[in-house]
């Protein structure tokens with residue numbers, strides 16, 4: 001362990017400097033994040049911690065560090081130029097995949113050494129309550145952190161609530177908090193320090209824009225077994241990680257939306273309203289197409305959910321339950337249909353197919369709304385989905401009600417006494 005050697009050397013030559021854990025962006029070695037936990041904090045388990053966010057003086061709109069494993073639930077610190085040679089540190093609460101809102105929960109102080117210094121943008125920060133806020137234990141050797149940055153011209157504002165645009169790169173990594181412990185400085189970043197860059201932090205990153213080839217200045221990046229990020233640790237495979245996720249997400253939403261808000265309700269209207277003997281065949285064809293679309297959509301949903309570690313969210317869970325239940329629907333429908341043709345009357349399977357099908361479709365349509373919420377889709381997308389789902393749902397409801405008002409299956413069977421057997425036994 002290199003840092004152990006470093007620590008041993010430091011103590012040998014009598015340095016009582018602060019110990020820093022450091023993580024360098026895998027895509028841009030000028031972007032780095034450092035952490036120090038002073039001895040007083042590490043021994044008592046509570047107290048202030050120090051961190052530094054560093055990047056190039058120009059070319060970055062903002063750079064951020066967050067305590068957490070993903071945007072949702074993270075305590076995020078966004079740094080940008082303040083327009084007068086110093087930096088603004090904006091503490092924000094991550095709540096999902098959208099702009100984190102300013103939060104005054106974190107008690108932070110900008111320290112000396114911060115500003116645009118020698119071609120670098122530097123924020124040296126003391127946070128008095130970060131440990132308790134993020135429920136971090138000083139003995140945690142694998143605490144979860146996130147980072148992100150955005151290319152562009154400086155924001156040049158001292159407004160801590162400034163609007164920021166979505167990142168070009170993100171990553172997750174872990175800090176070994178025990179490796180960051182040491183020193184009693186009130187500003188560990190202004191003195192010469194021993195930095196334990198290599199072993200104290202491990203992680204991966206992903207870029208959403210084509211940037212320069214990442215220089216691997218972080219010897220441990222991607223080499224640990226902790227690759228939970230969008231891409232693996234190797235830079236090539238992460239290049240388009242997030243944008244391909246967005247594409248997969250869109251395909252998933254469109255396929256599922258078509259299946260649950262268009263095809264399934266349409267097929268259900270057909271079985272109730274289409275005149276003539278072929279309503280069951282048309283219903284079958286429409287529902288099988290919908291079924292195919294939803295299975296393709298499921299595949300994309302699973303890929304997105306795995307990548308974003310979302311498989312435990314309500315939306316994917318309900319979605320998988322619905323898809324699992326749907327599996328029986330065409331089988332039961334077909335058997336019912338054959339039995340009906342053979343026996344000339346409805347079996348219990350008709351009711352199973354009908355009520356099971358209705359329950360699944362309603363769940364599925366509602367789940368589409370949850371998906372839009374989870375993805376934080378644009379209001380336009382949400383409105384479009386709601387309108388289509390609403391119209392189709394209403395048509396379906398009216399069709400079913402109309403069917404029962406007209407006498408439903410009794411009328412159908414009554415009609416059959418005079419007429420030759422209709423293939424599905426439904427009223428014509």
Ligand code: HEM
Pocket residue numbers: 064065066069070071072076078096097098099100146147148164165166167170171172208242243245308
């Ligand atoms: C306007 C502000 C922001 C928007 C709209 C936004 C949006 C998103 C979206 C849509 C994703 C998932 C897909 C992708 O990677 O592109 C994401 C992921 C991520 N974002 Fe943000 N973000 C914002 C700010 C931030 C900030 C300030 C941080 C600070 C560290 C951050 C850290 C991350 C990380 C680490 C991920 C990957 C892990 C995860 O899925 O949570 N984001 N963001």
Ligand code: HEM
Pocket residue numbers: 264268269271272280281283284287288291326329330331333334336337346350353354355357358361400409424
């Ligand atoms: C994933 C595929 C399918 C789904 C989601 C589905 C869904 C539904 C739903 C929701 C209803 C009730 C409509 C209402 O609300 O009144 C229904 C009725 C019906 N379905 Fe399907 N269906 C599927 C496949 C099939 C197949 C393959 C057949 C075979 C021909 C079939 C035959 C029928 C019949 C005959 C009825 C009328 C039952 C009755 O009331 O007697 N369905 N289906």
Ligand code: HEM
Pocket residue numbers: 097249250252253254256257260298301302304305308310311315316317318319320322323363364365367368369370371372373374375376377381385
């Ligand atoms: C009833 C079935 C389902 C329907 C109707 C449905 C529909 C949707 C829709 C409309 C979106 C929003 C897409 C967008 O904004 O572009 C979405 C997002 C999502 N879906 Fe589904 N989905 C279903 C099942 C599933 C399943 C089975 C999974 C995973 C196993 C899944 C995973 C996801 C994830 C992870 C997101 C959001 C990703 C993000 O936050 O960025 N969905 N879904």
Ligand SMILES: *[C@@H]1O[C@H](CO)[C@@H](O)[C@H](O)[C@H]1NC(C)=O
Pocket residue numbers: 085086087110111112113114115116
């Ligand atoms: C930036 O602000 C901090 C905190 O007020 C201060 O200590 C630091 O010296 C300032 N940096 C510059 C370059 O003015």
